[in-house]
Amino acid sequence: MADTKRMVRIFDTTLRDGEQSPGCSMNIADKIKVAQQLELLGADIIEAGYPASSPGDLESVRMIAEIVKQSCVAGLCRALEKDIDAAREALQNAASPRVHIFLATSPVHMKYKLKMKPEQVLERAVTSVMYARKFCSDVEFSAEDAFRSDPDFVCKVFSAVIAAGASTVNFPDTVGYATPAEFGARARYIIERTEGIERARLSVHCHNDLGLAVANSLAAIEAGAGQVECTVNGIGERAGNASLEEIVMALRVRKDYFDADTRADSTRLYPASKLVSQVTGVKVQPNKAVVGENAFAHEAGIHQHGVMANPETYEIMTPESVGAGKKELVLGKHSGKHALSKRLSEMGYKLEGVMLDEIFARFKKLADRKKTVLNRDLEALVTDAVGAVPEKWKLDYWLINASSSVPAMSAVCLKNEDGGMRKAFCPGNGCIDAAFSAINELVGKDLALDTFELSAITGDADAQGEATVKISHNGGQWRGRGVSTNIIESAIQAYVAAINSMEAESRFR
Ligand code: KIV
Ligand code: ZN
Secondary structure, rough: OOOEEEEEEEEHHHHHHHOOOOOOOOOOHHHHHHHHHHHOOOEEEEEEEEEHHHHHHHHHHHHHHHHOOOOEEEEEEOOOHHHHHHHHHHOOOOOEEEEEEEEEEEEEHHHHHHHOOOHHHHHHHHHHHHHHOOOOOOEEEEEEEEHOOHHHHHHHHHHHHHHOHHHHHEEEEOOOOOOOHHHHHHHHHHHHHHHOHHOOOOEEOOOOOOOOOHHHHHHHHHHHEEEEEEEEOOOOOOEEEHHHHHHHHHHHHHHHHOOOEOOHHHHHHHHHHHHHHHHHOOOOOOOOOOOOOOOOOOOOOOHHHHHHHHHHHOOOOOOOHHHHOOOOOOOOOOOOHHHHHHHHHOOOOOOOOOOHHHHHHHHHHHHHHHOEEEHHHHHHHHHOOOOOOOOEEEEEEEHHHHHOOOEEEEEEEEEEEEOOOEEEEEEEHHHHHHHHHHHHHOOOOOOOEEEEEEEEEOOOOOOOOOEEEEEEEOOOOEEEEEEEOOHHHHHHHHHEEEEEEHHHOOOOO
């Protein structure tokens, strides 16, 4: 019998609402990697950014719109012609573009932020949808702070924008104030009272200030919402947005209850989560549902016993179903390319040709230095190699003398993109300071080191060290990541990667 389940659309806003949250900014190359992973995952709509907010954002939406073909690509705009024009420019080459216009409808936003009367808001909503419809057939209208708005006013605005040509109307809980029963009831009310809703789709967009974003989104889906807005790992403004992986798995695991599904390939969830965590530098809490490190870990003896007898005793979904892979098998220096490619594909990475050759070469190098190469090591290799920013500077070698009695002294040699070598020698207050000071001298910039974090990728004694740095210069901030079995080398690589990010971005300015 044909599956008659209602398909709920996944509107991913990791690259817009997610990226706009503190500490989650991504460079263009990172955004493209995330967009490609979301496309593979089966996100129906990818909100790639807010084109009017900066030339960099416009450029990244433009590039994503050119590359992504299987998902619709959306650009956010205020209800202003200049914002809609920027979205038009950014989306001109998209296979399936969507203009997403938002305007607040709550009394507090209209009075204090917009300084507009409800009638003016209604009129602006309609004229901006009509303006966008002149060049784009897919227009979404969001009533910002809808949950704290007068429900009848929201219905009036939604009815008017649908008549003006909007095909999706979004009902956000912008400040994460709702509770599930209320939010579900409100979604039902909107569906019942909005004229023309049968020609459009009701979307919901929930924030997590009270930890209820996923529960509220699911309540609205039960009430008939046909689109849900969410982000990978739930990143987003303040406490974040509804988490994509939790929504997808709630609908999949409890399809008996929701009678609705998405077209998401759940085995791509874990790789997407890892990628977003790596490119933002924001770690996923270990007990995070679906994608946390402990989501499938069984510590208590009684649980282990049960799981060995039958995983269903304590697991309502398998790690494989979310792409977290089986128990890690040992990959080492004797493993071949076939074994590596099989493992990578189990982890959700489909790599072929030169890219597979490149990862294999890096894997062999690592396996020479490290007894066992674990999945997390492979993830680090892949995200390091795939789609990295253009490297203006490459580390050639470094040497540091340090002891407890004399200041550290570094020698660092970098190769620039034309193949020229530059060397600098610098003293410093410790190895890292000496190395970073030498690099500052080499690149001729006085860069400030804002944060520096060092962690072991795996827990074994010969673990690779992962360094993440944030540097700033002239008001901008860039992040870099480096991985090596030598922690000083990983720190230097991270610093150079951050400089490369800064240089790559300056080309778009
Ligand atoms: O939270 C919100 O209301 C938004 C809108 C722009 C959809 O992010
Ligand atoms: Zn939001």
